Amino acid sequence: MSIAPPVRLDEVVYRVGARTIIDRLDAAITAPGITALIGPNGAGKSVTLRLIDNLLLPASGTIRIGTGRAHVRRAFVFQRPAMIRASAAYNVALGLSDLGLTRRERDARVRAALARVDLLARADDPATKLSGGEQQRLALARALASAPHLLLLDEPTANLDPAATEVIEGLLREAARAGTKVLLVSHNLGQVDRLADDVLVLSEGRAVEHGPTRQVLSAPRSAEARAYIKRELPWTSYAAAF
């Protein structure tokens, strides 16, 4: 059981050329559990995840993860998972290389992770030959195998059928219960409603709202959040609230 690390963004700015993509973003994601990042296309959700994972560097502002006392193990599941041309099992094992495990421990973890996403039977198949949805499950297996303190996911179920989506949602709940802090980008507000403890709404590179899921989805306070959520509402149980 790990302790979910807090994630704090303070006046974060990210630019590409002259364009400001993230514009003085402030957010304090301090509660454990699952936090959803929502907002319209181009709002800056994926860039924010990459900034949190240190894959991008802000032009200014600060990002603090954890309390500074202990190393925070992170894992990222991208919207389009990148697999190397090797077996599914090898792709999962890659995520475990710097954990100091024995070969036997590593193999056991790989097998357990593959079983959790129902891909054990495909362990020896080339990862690049798996379907898009299978690769997405494999990416989650790779991420979970390292038992991360912080798990960042960008639309992890976008290509999955409903049964596979349910499996993934169950695994995310389980990880959060075990103490992993989960940050999830999703346009599926039904999923956000099912999974998230709190919701951070981004619009034009800024955080326009952050609160408990029920409150944000049923009674958003900002005009931007209201406009976005209203359009997505037919998929949720909140339609009647508007």
Ligand SMILES: Nc1ncnc2c1ncn2[C@@H]1O[C@H](COP(=O)(O)OP(=O)(O)OP(=O)(O)O)[C@@H](O)[C@H]1O
């Ligand atoms: N390297 C880059 N070069 C140019 N523009 C970029 C770059 N990275 C991101 N952007 C732009 O920044 C904006 C925010 O991108 P981001 O991918 O974070 O949006 P998003 O909220 O995740 O959107 P979506 O819901 O469509 O996935 C977009 O307009 C995107 O085109």
